[in-house]
Amino acid sequence: MKVSQFMTGNPVTLKESDTIKQAAELFTRHFIDGAPVVDGAGKISGIFTKNHLYRAIINSYAPETAVSCLMKRDVISIDVDMPAEKAWQIAQEKHIGRFPVVDRSGALVAMMTRTNLVRAFSKTTELYEELNAVINSSYDGIVVVDESGTVVQRNRAFEKMGLQVNESIINFARQAIEKSNAVTRLYQLEDGRELLLTANPVRGSSERKTTKVVINCRDISELNKLRREVAASRELSEIYHLELETLRAKYLGHTLVCESQVMRNILDLAIRVAKVDSTILILGESGVGKDVVTRLIHKAGRRSAEPFIRINCGAIPENLLESELFGYQPGAFTGARREGKPGLLELAHKGTLFLDEIAELPLALQVKLLNVIQDREVTRLGGVKPMPVDVRIIAATNKNLAAMVKKGRFRTDLYYRLHVVPITIPPLRERRSDIPALVIHFLRKFNEKYHLNKSISAETMEYLTRYHWPGNVRELENLIERLMVINTHDTIGPRDLPTVFLRSGGKSTLNAGENGCGSEKELIEELYRRLQSTRKVAEVLGVHQSTVVRKMKKYNIKVIKINEQRV
Template sequence: MSQNFDIDSVLESVYNGIIAINRAGEIMLFNRSASELLNISKEKAIGKDIRDVIPKTELFKVMETEKTYSSEKGQFNNKTMLTNRSPIIKDGQVIGALGVFQDISELEHISQELAKTKAINDELRAIIESSYDGFWITDGEGYTIMINSSYERISGARAEEVVGRHMKKLEEEGFCSESVTLKVLEQKERVTLMHELFSGKKVMVTGNPVFDSDGNITKVVTNVRDISELLSLKQELERTQVLTQHYKEKLTEMEIKLGEGEVIAKSKVMKNILDQSARVALFDSTVLITGETGVGKEVIAKYIHQQSNRKEDPFVKINCGAIPENLLESELFGYAPGSFTGASQKGKPGKFEMADGGTLLLDEIGELSKNLQVKLLRALQDQEIYRVGGVKPKKMDVRILACTNQNLNKLVSEDKFREDLYYRISVVPIYIPPLRERSEDIPFLIRHFTRKYNNKYNINKGFSTEALNQLIKYNWLGNVRELNNMIERLIIMVSKNLIEETDLPGLAHHTSDTSINMSLSEALNEVEKNMLKRALGDSQTTRETAEKLGVSQPTVVRKIKKHNLNKDLIS
């Protein structure tokens, strides 16, 4: 059975609003949906100029351009409309225009809400991704939604291997030894477990359920923290604390045991010597310490002993140049009972035996005769000695240190010192430069000796700036020993508490810089320049120089410019 439809009924039934105008702009068609959407009755619209009904109409533009405009958004009565506009053409002529529109306000609101939700989701994903802890997120059924890169780093798993898969299956395949997610879904509460991964890492895993308004679990968020890193940091901190305490104890012990032989090292070269000495102290290799008389060879020898594992055992010194040759052998090796006229009937141990288990310092070893050099070499090689007049060897456990102010290489070439003995005692050579080559140590040595003798004699004396500068400029051919003696003499002999330049016994005639024809300010300027040059030479940066001189870095830079020194040193 056929049924006739009239076009007006169809247009009236369409959900979209439809408006048609003729060439003059009169409204010829205005369906029910248009009336409802625009809140204008059909009677008030039909036959009216569209500009009176919809002042901002675009239908005239459609007729003028003869173009179709589709999916354009517009606002009318606080509603968002989506409009399609087309020209009405008959016999090739534009006779009007048609507008079809619908209210998309609700859709627009939903779209905006979706955009906001997406932005929030993106932000949450970025937050999760940036976390140092690992995250594993599943839905309420236990299917994996995402893991972050930190979880990949910690576990070695990859997102493409687990996303979309159920935790039960992943547990069976060994991705985790025990699924926290499944326990959370079962117990409906937070669950924390400790896991050890295949990589050996220990992790703490905490699963948290996310509930909807009906109390159903919609997500399970699992946090994974690498405890092995925390444990490693904790252990490292504990080791550092133990080492710090150890070093504190060692420093205290050194200060107590070194006593008057305290090492003063401000210059770079002396710090390097102390560092080298501390390293060699850990081994029983023989050490040859060379340098001019009075530079502190014995002090370094004591320092090596105190840093070694023999520090609780004897430190014995013998000056090979201060004992007559006919007595030196018995002093070194001891003698058997009745071995010579006047000898003790009980015999006597020598320095080797006295130092057994500890350290023996052979001072001025270059003074040994060739005969004694042979016997010393044998003792070093065999680790045993024969007392003078004795027939039985004695095993010795002695660490040997040797000192000399002579050039042993030259003595070897002159056949005055055995080459084999030289190589035996100089396994580790340490050269201590003279004081004049490390003048930045002088102010600190002066301060040390001043305190030492003030405490010893229960007085309180000091030096004026001018006196200090004069002491710093002095050549000190006798090195630290001469400086020590000079400070003690001045402390004792000068009656005033402030020792001035005029109290110094003729040092101005023996300084490293001739400044007799200078004014006091010029001389001080010269001292400042020389100290700055020396400190710069021993430093990599002006900050290091400032630390050596006890001033600020800007002061050093200013002084460099003042004395017109190398600008390349400013850094």
């Protein structure tokens, strides 16, 4: 801190020609005990105080006596850029209460009093305490060492670390002094903790040489532990992904086909949950592949060698469904087998029970199924002794179970018991990138099954990809089988497809603007070139055949008579 930061500017002054009477009036008006005396150039020439005024009265000096006759001439002044510490030292040594402050030219610019200096050092103390609080609040350990190796300051974090300022630390500080730059090193404590030390040299305000070194100590043991854990986690993740790819190749190679990312994510999830026994609820429209995903979960899990039992809850009459699920004791009801019959839950012991169309399960049976899931035991019809069963339950439905719960058509408690791991399979229209792969898969399947060697044209594949597939994968499989069985030629073309596939969005019109297919003439020309039949073109466009013939004549589109007769 410098004098200029705490001095009192615009001081009250006396000229050498001012009288002692004028000085007394000045002291009274400004409530001061003295004032510096300046010459014509504004430079200080002395100081006149109340003591000089009292002495003048005692010695009977006339009021018109000039202050220059009585003032003290050997005045100690201080430079405006002098450090406040040095000014305080002069005040203490010379027992002076006030200093004139001069600039480099010697002109008076301000006054510095003891009060100013006390205020300066009070501010310094306050600032020191604030800085000390900041240093002590640091998570890192901080120690300040001077050039001789003496510890000037250390914070609480440094003390908690158990570090000692030994010869190694002092030599480290000296390296920073020698290099005049920050240096860093690793330091290991006896208890195995690792510290990162950084030494920063600090230069004095008035001198260019380094006076102190600040050493920052950071405990990186936790950081290194986290780094090792991340590396281990990454390694485990790589192992897991490798295992996942192996399982995917093992189980997808034969029955499952997927190209879209959404299906890859679903299959990855299926393989993960296969390792545990959590109840799974598979949701999706009819024909999306819920059964296939269920079988994958069974095959990829620890129960793969045990039974896989599937029951369609909507395909069995209500009065028979209970006995099918839970079995019955001998003589349980009229027409029952003498030896009784085990239920599907018993038969699935140690394995997997797949409850397809679970939404069709009657409310009365929902209660009994809930008890099986909760208690892991089943009681046959007509029986009293429950039997323990270890079975994994996977349910599936194409209905909105949550909506059915709200309407009271499905039990809330059973819904949440089944809804542990929900897997929603999107419809085929939302994953069109899967369609070409599925088509090729079904071509191979039916070529092998029926000893055929048929293929499909790229143009036909485009039609199949654009179709909305309300029946999903099941509809696609059935279509491919039908096309391969009923057609005699080896390559399946657009003409072999049902007319609905050739319509844009399932609807057709002769209005070219609505079709987005260019002009009306181009639309009819293109369809006729592909189908070679005015009847089929009419079916695609949804108009009468005579309308197509009339339009073709209008646009001079040549009719191929031979193909017309063949068709």
